[in-house]
Amino acid sequence: MFDRLYEKDVAITGIGQSEVGRPSQLSAMRLTADACLEAIADAGLTRDDIDGVACWPGDNNNGDSFSPVGPNALKNALGLNVNWFGGGYEGPGPLAGIINGVMAIASGMCRNVLVFRTITESSTRQHNKQASALTNKTQGRDSSFAWQWYTPFNVLSAVNLMAMYAQRHFHDYGTTSEQLAQIALTCRRNAQLNPKAVYRTPMSMDDYMQSRMISTPLRMFDCDVHCDASTAIVLSRRDVAKDGRNPPIRIEAMGAALNQPWSWDQISLTEGAAFDVGRMMWARTDLKPKDVGSAQLYDGFSILTMIWLEALGLCPVGESGRFVEGGQRIALDGELPLNTNGGQLSGGRTHGLGYVHEACSQLWGRADKRQVADHNVAVTAAGGGPLGGSLLLVRD
Amino acid sequence: MPRKLPALTGDNRAFWQGGENNELLIHRCSACTRYFHPPSPVCPTCNSFEVGPQAVSGKGQVASFTINHQPWTPELQEPFVIAIVELEEQTDLRFVSNIEGIPVTDVHIGMPVRVHFQQEDDVWLPLFVKD
Numbered sequence: 409m410f411d412r413l414y415e416k417d418v419a420i421t422g423i424g425q426s427e428v429g430r431p432s433q434l435s436a437m438r439l440t441a442d443a444c445l446e447a448i449a450d451a452g453l454t455r456d457d458i459d460g461v462a463c464w465p466g467d468n469n470n471g472d473s474f475s476p477v478g479p480n481a482l483k484n485a486l487g488l489n490v491n492w493f494g495g496g497y498e499g500p501g502p503l504a505g506i507i508n509g510v511m512a513i514a515s516g517m518c519r520n521v522l523v524f525r526t527i528t529e530s531s532t533r534q535h536n537k538q539a540s541a542l543t544n545k546t547q548g549r550d551s552s553f554a555w556q557w558y559t560p561f562n563v564l565s566a567v568n569l570m571a572m573y574a575q576r577h578f579h580d581y582g583t584t585s586e587q588l589a590q591i592a593l594t595c596r597r598n599a600q601l602n603p604k605a606v607y608r609t610p611m612s613m614d615d616y617m618q619s620r621m622i623s624t625p626l627r628m629f630d631c632d633v634h635c636d637a638s639t640a641i642v643l644s645r646r647d648v649a650k651d652g653r654n655p656p657i658r659i660e661a662m663g664a665a666l667n668q669p670w671s672w673d674q675i676s677l678t679e680g681a682a683f684d685v686g687r688m689m690w691a692r693t694d695l696k697p698k699d700v701g702s703a704q705l706y707d708g709f710s711i712l713t714m715i716w717l718e719a720l721g722l723c724p725v726g727e728s729g730r731f732v733e734g735g736q737r738i739a740l741d742g743e744l745p746l747n748t749n750g751g752q753l754s755g756g757r758t759h760g761l762g763y764v765h766e767a768c769s770q771l772w773g774r775a776d777k778r779q780v781a782d783h784n785v786a787v788t789a790a791g792g793g794p795l796g797g798s799l800l801l802v803r804d
Numbered sequence: 805m806p807r808k809l810p811a812l813t814g815d816n817r818a819f820w821q822g823g824e825n826n827e828l829l830i831h832r833c834s835a836c837t838r839y840f841h842p843p844s845p846v847c848p849t850c851n852s853f854e855v856g857p858q859a860v861s862g863k864g865q866v867a868s869f870t871i872n873h874q875p876w877t878p879e880l881q882e883p884f885v886i887a888i889v890e891l892e893e894q895t896d897l898r899f900v901s902n903i904e905g906i907p908v909t910d911v912h913i914g915m916p917v918r919v920h921f922q923q924e925d926d927v928w929l930p931l932f933v934k935d
Binding site: 538541543546548549550551556557558559560561562563564565567568569571572573575576579620621622623624625626669671672673674677 | 805807808809810811812813816841842848867868869870871872873874876877880884886887888896898899900901902913927929931
């Protein structure tokens with residue numbers, strides 16, 4: 409039996425992010441280089457200090473706007489010499505790059521791992537609205553492991569699956585649209601204080617309720633907004649991290665478990681992977697949910713943020729609707745500031761690492777007008793359905 | 805409405821073509837007696853290879869649903885109902901399908917449904933109506 413939990417030997421030392429465009433005129437690689445070089449400099453490192461590269465989901469070798477740049481391409485572009493590098497979709501969701509990078513450092517393979525995530529769905533949708541459709545993941549008949557069970561029934565977007573999770577949550581727990589709205593409204597309020605956010609005009613409850621119904625009970629404002637952006641995080645071995653520019657933010661605990669089928673309809677409709685992930689993360693730390701000072705929780709669709717609140721024990725199971733009601737608890741000055749940069753709903757669908765970037769900005773006191781009260785423990789989680797990963801971050 | 809059809813394989817063919825004989829064929833393990841879906845050559849519960857398609861009643865209930873309003877493509881005829889149907893044979897034995905034949909706003913969680921098949925090329929789609 410191991411007597412150490414090795415993620416505690418790894419810290420975040422630098423963060424970077426490109427412009428967040430809707431769309432951006434910059435190429436996917438230029439966005440990526442902007443984010444990565446900023447993160448390396450922020451860590452007080454140079455290019456030559458980076459000896460590992462990680463990414464989720466990596467390059468699909470088809471120019472896909474969901475992930476146009478993978479570790480191979482970035483390695484060449486920046487001239488990186490590495491001991492280890494890796495990407496790929498099959499992992500615990502959008503934080504998988506971080507989780508893999510942590511493991512690469514903890515196992516002694518690397519000292520400083522550059523983790524990045526680039527997405528260009530906005531510019532691609534300028535000329536192909538169907539670019540993200542589930543039916544476009546395969547040519548001809550659907551031969552995919554997962555999607556063939558949904559596309560024949562005209563599930564063309566993930567929103568249809570998320571909507572069924574929301575419907576079940578409404579049914580089982582009495583959650584209402586007005587409660588769900590608080591995720592979107594909170595994100596929009598926070599986005600107004602984030603100069604990079606895509607949507608910064610005020611949103612009222614009426615605006616939310618009158619927004620177009622996409623797939624009951626989810627409306628347009630329950631769905632995140634496509635953008636072109638890249639985000640990068642530098643992970644460092646803890647003894648290396650102490651010499652950096654920033655106070656190291658330790659990886660106190662990670663969650664990556666999936667104790668159910670990898671499927672969008674064979675898993676718990678109200679828990680997804682998130683509850684498995686939360687249980688694992690809290691089993692790896694002495695900290696408790698009450699210690700968390702800010703939360704950056706995946707809001708690709710608003711219902712997923714609600715599920716994460718419950719999965720991570722930030723509110724009781726089934727109580728997320730009542731917890732967010734009125735919005736006070738999750739406001740910047742509330743007991744649990746949530747998605748403080750506007751999340752993906754209003755900030756932009758940076759898809760995963762944007763949450764980590766914001767968590768670190770808050771822990772380092774760099775969040776400017778949206779800065780919340782000083783705290784040293786933050787939680788971030790990303791994914792929906794069978795995708796899920798979480799990080800508990802501590803600034804010592 | 806147009807539909808993207810699945811590529812047929814030795815593992816999934818029974819599910820997608822059982823409707824030709826008006827049968828909903830779901831994989832079942834003869835070692836542990838559990839049904840499972842999607843079909844696979846090995847039982848996910850006990851890892852036995854003694855598995856194969858077996859006709860089920862085709863009756864179940866709506867575990868969850870959504871009314872899709874978004875016109876993703878010009879050919880779609882929204883609104884239409886996507887549902888996760890749980891079959892009566894076993895708790896959590898379920899799959900995504902469509903509910904047809906009643907006003908979309910009449911669909912609710914727990915509603916009893918039964919299968920009917922719609923042929924598209926060499927696929928018999930298991931769709932559901934109110935039972």
